[in-house]
Amino acid sequence: MQFEAFTFGAIRIDGVTYDYDVVIDGGEVRKRKKKPSKKFRDEYGHTPLSVEEEIPWKCRRLVIGTGAHGSLPVMKEVKREAERRKVELRILPTIEAIKALEESAEGTNAILHVTC
Numbered sequence: 001m002q003f004e005a006f007t008f009g010a011i012r013i014d015g016v017t018y019d020y021d022v023v024i025d026g027g028e029v030r031k032r033k034k035k036p037s038k039k040f041r042d043e044y045g046h047t048p049l050s051v052e053e054e055i056p057w058k059c060r061r062l063v064i065g066t067g068a069h070g071s072l073p074v075m076k077e078v079k080r081e082a083e084r085r086k087v088e089l090r091i092l093p094t095i096e097a098i099k100a101l102e103e104s105a106e107g108t109n110a111i112l113h114v115t116c
Contacts, residue, residue, distance in 0.1 A: 001027060001105060003098045008068045011094075011114050024101075024110040025056035032111060040075065048073035049111060051081050056109035062087050063101055065094030065112035072113040 021032035036052035070093035082089040
């Protein structure tokens with residue numbers, strides 16, 4: 001998987017530009033469906049990542065890119081679920097998350113927030 005560009009609001013992976021949050025699951029890229037987490041928005045001031053979303057848990061390591069400024073909240077239930085499943089969880093600003101994926105993507109899935 002080739003990460004070619006990341007700017008506020010867009011990410012380019014393998015020649016395709018996405019202007020929305022993406023989930024990388026087993027090497028496949030899909031849109032993050034954050035609707036299940038929207039009910040927590042008022043509590044966090046931003047739609048957080050919650051366990052109610054389709055998180056790609058079938059991995060050894062899950063990298064979460066929290067946006068250009070690292071503002072995506074990750075709910076504590078996500079952290080607990082990762083621990084329960086024995087999945088290493090890396091929560092980083094998206095640019096650092098991309099670097100982590102470039103260094104070692106084997107056995108790794110990701111959720112990448114492309115704004116804030």
